[in-house]
Amino acid sequence: MTAPVITMKQLLDGVEKYKANVRPWTQTLNRVDWFLLISGELYPLKYTYALAADCPPSTYSTNQMKAVLKKLPVEFVSIKGQKDAQSSFFDEVEAALKDSAKRQKRLKEASQKPAMRLTYQAEFIRNxxxxxxxxxxxxxxxxxxxxxxxxxxxxxxxxxxxxxxxxxxxxxxxxxxxxxxxxxxxxxxxxxxx
Ligand SMILES: [Zn+2]
Ligand SMILES: [Zn+2]
CATH class of the missing domain: 3.40.1800 (His-Me finger endonuclease fold)
Structure with a gap:
Protein backbone atom coordinates (compact mmCIF):
# COMPACT_ATOMS: atom_id res chain seq x y z
CA MET A 1 0.00 0.00 0.00
CA THR A 2 1.34 3.41 -0.93
CA ALA A 3 0.59 6.41 1.23
CA PRO A 4 -0.88 9.41 -0.63
CA VAL A 5 1.56 12.08 -1.74
CA ILE A 6 1.16 15.35 0.14
CA THR A 7 2.67 18.79 -0.46
CA MET A 8 4.67 20.79 2.07
CA LYS A 9 1.70 23.13 2.36
CA GLN A 10 -0.55 20.21 3.30
CA LEU A 11 2.02 19.01 5.82
CA LEU A 12 2.20 22.45 7.42
CA ASP A 13 -1.60 22.47 7.60
CA GLY A 14 -1.27 19.15 9.42
CA VAL A 15 1.19 20.77 11.84
CA GLU A 16 -1.25 23.62 12.50
CA LYS A 17 -4.07 21.18 13.15
CA TYR A 18 -1.83 19.16 15.46
CA LYS A 19 -0.94 22.29 17.42
CA ALA A 20 -4.63 23.23 17.61
CA ASN A 21 -5.36 19.78 19.12
CA VAL A 22 -7.44 18.63 16.16
CA ARG A 23 -7.91 14.84 16.44
CA PRO A 24 -10.76 13.79 14.11
CA TRP A 25 -10.32 10.07 14.86
CA THR A 26 -11.05 8.02 17.97
CA GLN A 27 -8.06 5.66 17.89
CA THR A 28 -4.73 6.54 19.47
CA LEU A 29 -1.35 4.95 18.78
CA ASN A 30 0.36 2.77 21.37
CA ARG A 31 3.79 4.12 20.67
CA VAL A 32 5.11 7.25 19.05
CA ASP A 33 8.71 6.61 18.08
CA TRP A 34 9.19 8.82 15.04
CA PHE A 35 8.96 12.56 14.91
CA LEU A 36 9.29 15.16 12.19
CA LEU A 37 11.67 18.03 12.74
CA ILE A 38 10.08 21.05 11.07
CA SER A 39 11.49 24.55 11.65
CA GLY A 40 13.20 23.46 14.85
CA GLU A 41 10.15 21.79 16.40
CA LEU A 42 9.29 18.09 16.74
CA TYR A 43 5.91 16.74 15.73
CA PRO A 44 4.75 13.08 15.93
CA LEU A 45 5.19 11.73 12.40
CA LYS A 46 2.08 9.58 12.16
CA TYR A 47 -0.32 12.11 13.67
CA THR A 48 1.02 14.98 11.61
CA TYR A 49 0.90 13.02 8.37
CA ALA A 50 -2.59 11.73 9.21
CA LEU A 51 -3.87 15.27 9.80
CA ALA A 52 -2.22 16.45 6.57
CA ALA A 53 -3.51 13.55 4.45
CA ASP A 54 -6.87 13.35 6.21
CA CYS A 55 -6.70 9.68 7.20
CA PRO A 56 -6.54 7.89 10.58
CA PRO A 57 -2.94 7.65 11.91
CA SER A 58 -2.76 3.85 11.67
CA THR A 59 -3.78 3.67 7.99
CA TYR A 60 -0.17 3.48 6.82
CA SER A 61 3.06 2.26 8.38
CA THR A 62 5.80 4.65 9.43
CA ASN A 63 7.89 3.49 6.47
CA GLN A 64 5.09 4.14 3.98
CA MET A 65 4.65 7.64 5.39
CA LYS A 66 8.40 8.26 5.39
CA ALA A 67 8.59 7.29 1.71
CA VAL A 68 6.27 10.20 0.96
CA LEU A 69 7.66 12.65 3.50
CA LYS A 70 11.31 12.24 2.53
CA LYS A 71 10.61 14.26 -0.61
CA LEU A 72 9.73 17.23 1.60
CA PRO A 73 12.18 19.47 3.52
CA VAL A 74 11.73 17.69 6.86
CA GLU A 75 13.98 15.53 9.00
CA PHE A 76 13.06 12.31 10.75
CA VAL A 77 13.90 11.92 14.42
CA SER A 78 13.57 8.70 16.39
CA ILE A 79 13.49 8.92 20.15
CA LYS A 80 14.23 6.04 22.48
CA GLY A 81 11.85 6.08 25.41
CA GLN A 82 12.91 5.36 28.97
CA LYS A 83 10.53 2.40 29.04
CA ASP A 84 12.39 0.70 26.17
CA ALA A 85 15.75 1.41 27.75
CA GLN A 86 14.50 0.01 31.05
CA SER A 87 12.95 -3.15 29.65
CA SER A 88 16.06 -4.03 27.66
CA PHE A 89 18.08 -3.56 30.88
CA PHE A 90 15.77 -6.02 32.70
CA ASP A 91 16.38 -8.49 29.86
CA GLU A 92 20.13 -8.11 30.39
CA VAL A 93 19.76 -8.72 34.14
CA GLU A 94 17.76 -11.87 33.42
CA ALA A 95 20.43 -13.14 31.04
CA ALA A 96 23.19 -12.29 33.55
CA LEU A 97 21.39 -14.25 36.32
CA LYS A 98 21.43 -17.37 34.13
CA ASP A 99 25.10 -17.01 33.29
CA SER A 100 27.01 -17.23 36.61
CA ALA A 101 30.37 -18.41 35.27
CA LYS A 102 30.83 -15.73 32.65
CA ARG A 103 29.26 -13.14 34.90
CA GLN A 104 32.08 -13.53 37.45
CA LYS A 105 34.64 -13.14 34.69
CA ARG A 106 32.90 -10.08 33.25
CA LEU A 107 32.63 -8.49 36.70
CA LYS A 108 36.41 -8.69 37.13
CA GLU A 109 37.01 -6.98 33.81
CA ALA A 110 34.18 -4.45 33.81
CA SER A 111 34.74 -0.75 34.09
CA GLN A 112 33.40 0.50 37.41
CA LYS A 113 32.71 3.88 36.03
CA PRO A 114 29.20 3.73 34.53
CA ALA A 115 28.55 5.07 31.05
CA MET A 116 25.62 7.41 30.58
CA ARG A 117 22.73 7.60 28.17
CA LEU A 118 20.03 10.21 27.72
CA THR A 119 16.43 9.03 27.56
CA TYR A 120 13.14 10.83 27.42
CA GLN A 121 10.02 9.96 29.29
CA ALA A 122 6.57 10.72 27.97
CA GLU A 123 4.04 10.84 30.77
CA PHE A 124 0.39 11.49 31.34
CA ILE A 125 -0.52 14.80 32.95
CA ARG A 126 -2.42 13.67 36.01
CA ASN A 127 -5.23 15.49 37.74
ZN1 LIG B 1 0.75 2.69 39.89
ZN1 LIG C 1 -0.43 -2.04 51.06
Missing amino acids: ADVVAEVLVRAKGKCECCGESAPFLRSKDGSPYLEVHHKVFLSNGGEDSVENAEALCPNCHREKHFG
Whole structure:
Protein backbone atom coordinates (compact mmCIF):
# COMPACT_ATOMS: atom_id res chain seq x y z
CA MET A 1 0.00 0.00 0.00
CA THR A 2 1.34 3.41 -0.93
CA ALA A 3 0.59 6.41 1.23
CA PRO A 4 -0.88 9.41 -0.63
CA VAL A 5 1.56 12.08 -1.74
CA ILE A 6 1.16 15.35 0.14
CA THR A 7 2.67 18.79 -0.46
CA MET A 8 4.67 20.79 2.07
CA LYS A 9 1.70 23.13 2.36
CA GLN A 10 -0.55 20.21 3.30
CA LEU A 11 2.02 19.01 5.82
CA LEU A 12 2.20 22.45 7.42
CA ASP A 13 -1.60 22.47 7.60
CA GLY A 14 -1.27 19.15 9.42
CA VAL A 15 1.19 20.77 11.84
CA GLU A 16 -1.25 23.62 12.50
CA LYS A 17 -4.07 21.18 13.15
CA TYR A 18 -1.83 19.16 15.46
CA LYS A 19 -0.94 22.29 17.42
CA ALA A 20 -4.63 23.23 17.61
CA ASN A 21 -5.36 19.78 19.12
CA VAL A 22 -7.44 18.63 16.16
CA ARG A 23 -7.91 14.84 16.44
CA PRO A 24 -10.76 13.79 14.11
CA TRP A 25 -10.32 10.07 14.86
CA THR A 26 -11.05 8.02 17.97
CA GLN A 27 -8.06 5.66 17.89
CA THR A 28 -4.73 6.54 19.47
CA LEU A 29 -1.35 4.95 18.78
CA ASN A 30 0.36 2.77 21.37
CA ARG A 31 3.79 4.12 20.67
CA VAL A 32 5.11 7.25 19.05
CA ASP A 33 8.71 6.61 18.08
CA TRP A 34 9.19 8.82 15.04
CA PHE A 35 8.96 12.56 14.91
CA LEU A 36 9.29 15.16 12.19
CA LEU A 37 11.67 18.03 12.74
CA ILE A 38 10.08 21.05 11.07
CA SER A 39 11.49 24.55 11.65
CA GLY A 40 13.20 23.46 14.85
CA GLU A 41 10.15 21.79 16.40
CA LEU A 42 9.29 18.09 16.74
CA TYR A 43 5.91 16.74 15.73
CA PRO A 44 4.75 13.08 15.93
CA LEU A 45 5.19 11.73 12.40
CA LYS A 46 2.08 9.58 12.16
CA TYR A 47 -0.32 12.11 13.67
CA THR A 48 1.02 14.98 11.61
CA TYR A 49 0.90 13.02 8.37
CA ALA A 50 -2.59 11.73 9.21
CA LEU A 51 -3.87 15.27 9.80
CA ALA A 52 -2.22 16.45 6.57
CA ALA A 53 -3.51 13.55 4.45
CA ASP A 54 -6.87 13.35 6.21
CA CYS A 55 -6.70 9.68 7.20
CA PRO A 56 -6.54 7.89 10.58
CA PRO A 57 -2.94 7.65 11.91
CA SER A 58 -2.76 3.85 11.67
CA THR A 59 -3.78 3.67 7.99
CA TYR A 60 -0.17 3.48 6.82
CA SER A 61 3.06 2.26 8.38
CA THR A 62 5.80 4.65 9.43
CA ASN A 63 7.89 3.49 6.47
CA GLN A 64 5.09 4.14 3.98
CA MET A 65 4.65 7.64 5.39
CA LYS A 66 8.40 8.26 5.39
CA ALA A 67 8.59 7.29 1.71
CA VAL A 68 6.27 10.20 0.96
CA LEU A 69 7.66 12.65 3.50
CA LYS A 70 11.31 12.24 2.53
CA LYS A 71 10.61 14.26 -0.61
CA LEU A 72 9.73 17.23 1.60
CA PRO A 73 12.18 19.47 3.52
CA VAL A 74 11.73 17.69 6.86
CA GLU A 75 13.98 15.53 9.00
CA PHE A 76 13.06 12.31 10.75
CA VAL A 77 13.90 11.92 14.42
CA SER A 78 13.57 8.70 16.39
CA ILE A 79 13.49 8.92 20.15
CA LYS A 80 14.23 6.04 22.48
CA GLY A 81 11.85 6.08 25.41
CA GLN A 82 12.91 5.36 28.97
CA LYS A 83 10.53 2.40 29.04
CA ASP A 84 12.39 0.70 26.17
CA ALA A 85 15.75 1.41 27.75
CA GLN A 86 14.50 0.01 31.05
CA SER A 87 12.95 -3.15 29.65
CA SER A 88 16.06 -4.03 27.66
CA PHE A 89 18.08 -3.56 30.88
CA PHE A 90 15.77 -6.02 32.70
CA ASP A 91 16.38 -8.49 29.86
CA GLU A 92 20.13 -8.11 30.39
CA VAL A 93 19.76 -8.72 34.14
CA GLU A 94 17.76 -11.87 33.42
CA ALA A 95 20.43 -13.14 31.04
CA ALA A 96 23.19 -12.29 33.55
CA LEU A 97 21.39 -14.25 36.32
CA LYS A 98 21.43 -17.37 34.13
CA ASP A 99 25.10 -17.01 33.29
CA SER A 100 27.01 -17.23 36.61
CA ALA A 101 30.37 -18.41 35.27
CA LYS A 102 30.83 -15.73 32.65
CA ARG A 103 29.26 -13.14 34.90
CA GLN A 104 32.08 -13.53 37.45
CA LYS A 105 34.64 -13.14 34.69
CA ARG A 106 32.90 -10.08 33.25
CA LEU A 107 32.63 -8.49 36.70
CA LYS A 108 36.41 -8.69 37.13
CA GLU A 109 37.01 -6.98 33.81
CA ALA A 110 34.18 -4.45 33.81
CA SER A 111 34.74 -0.75 34.09
CA GLN A 112 33.40 0.50 37.41
CA LYS A 113 32.71 3.88 36.03
CA PRO A 114 29.20 3.73 34.53
CA ALA A 115 28.55 5.07 31.05
CA MET A 116 25.62 7.41 30.58
CA ARG A 117 22.73 7.60 28.17
CA LEU A 118 20.03 10.21 27.72
CA THR A 119 16.43 9.03 27.56
CA TYR A 120 13.14 10.83 27.42
CA GLN A 121 10.02 9.96 29.29
CA ALA A 122 6.57 10.72 27.97
CA GLU A 123 4.04 10.84 30.77
CA PHE A 124 0.39 11.49 31.34
CA ILE A 125 -0.52 14.80 32.95
CA ARG A 126 -2.42 13.67 36.01
CA ASN A 127 -5.23 15.49 37.74
CA ALA A 128 -4.00 16.67 41.17
CA ASP A 129 -7.61 16.77 42.43
CA VAL A 130 -7.95 13.01 41.81
CA VAL A 131 -4.81 12.35 43.86
CA ALA A 132 -5.95 14.65 46.68
CA GLU A 133 -9.46 13.14 46.78
CA VAL A 134 -8.13 9.57 46.90
CA LEU A 135 -5.64 10.43 49.68
CA VAL A 136 -8.47 11.94 51.74
CA ARG A 137 -10.60 8.82 51.12
CA ALA A 138 -7.77 6.49 52.22
CA LYS A 139 -7.38 8.23 55.63
CA GLY A 140 -3.71 7.23 55.86
CA LYS A 141 -4.26 3.51 55.20
CA CYS A 142 -3.26 1.49 52.14
CA GLU A 143 -6.46 0.67 50.23
CA CYS A 144 -5.00 -2.73 49.28
CA CYS A 145 -3.53 -4.30 52.46
CA GLY A 146 -5.16 -1.98 54.99
CA GLU A 147 -1.88 -1.17 56.77
CA SER A 148 -1.03 2.36 57.87
CA ALA A 149 1.26 4.38 55.61
CA PRO A 150 4.89 3.29 56.27
CA PHE A 151 5.99 6.77 57.29
CA LEU A 152 4.82 10.35 57.62
CA ARG A 153 6.30 12.99 55.32
CA SER A 154 8.78 15.10 57.23
CA LYS A 155 7.61 18.30 55.58
CA ASP A 156 4.03 18.21 56.85
CA GLY A 157 3.46 14.97 58.78
CA SER A 158 1.02 13.64 56.15
CA PRO A 159 0.94 9.85 55.63
CA TYR A 160 3.01 8.67 52.66
CA LEU A 161 0.84 6.72 50.21
CA GLU A 162 1.07 6.49 46.42
CA VAL A 163 -2.00 6.99 44.23
CA HIS A 164 -2.21 4.25 41.60
CA HIS A 165 -4.56 3.73 38.65
CA LYS A 166 -6.34 0.35 38.77
CA VAL A 167 -6.62 0.30 34.97
CA PHE A 168 -3.30 1.82 33.98
CA LEU A 169 -3.50 5.14 32.13
CA SER A 170 -1.22 3.54 29.53
CA ASN A 171 -3.94 0.92 28.93
CA GLY A 172 -6.58 3.60 28.45
CA GLY A 173 -7.65 3.79 32.11
CA GLU A 174 -9.43 6.93 33.30
CA ASP A 175 -7.80 9.53 35.50
CA SER A 176 -10.73 9.43 37.93
CA VAL A 177 -11.29 8.92 41.67
CA GLU A 178 -13.09 5.64 40.86
CA ASN A 179 -10.13 4.27 38.91
CA ALA A 180 -7.55 5.31 41.51
CA GLU A 181 -6.44 3.86 44.85
CA ALA A 182 -3.97 4.95 47.54
CA LEU A 183 -1.35 2.26 48.12
CA CYS A 184 1.63 1.66 50.38
CA PRO A 185 4.90 1.40 48.37
CA ASN A 186 4.99 -2.41 48.75
CA CYS A 187 1.50 -2.95 47.36
CA HIS A 188 2.17 -0.39 44.65
CA ARG A 189 5.33 -2.22 43.51
CA GLU A 190 3.45 -5.50 43.50
CA LYS A 191 0.71 -4.05 41.27
CA HIS A 192 3.33 -3.03 38.73
CA PHE A 193 5.95 -5.77 39.02
CA GLY A 194 4.19 -8.68 40.76
ZN1 LIG B 1 -0.43 -2.04 51.06
ZN1 LIG C 1 0.75 2.69 39.89
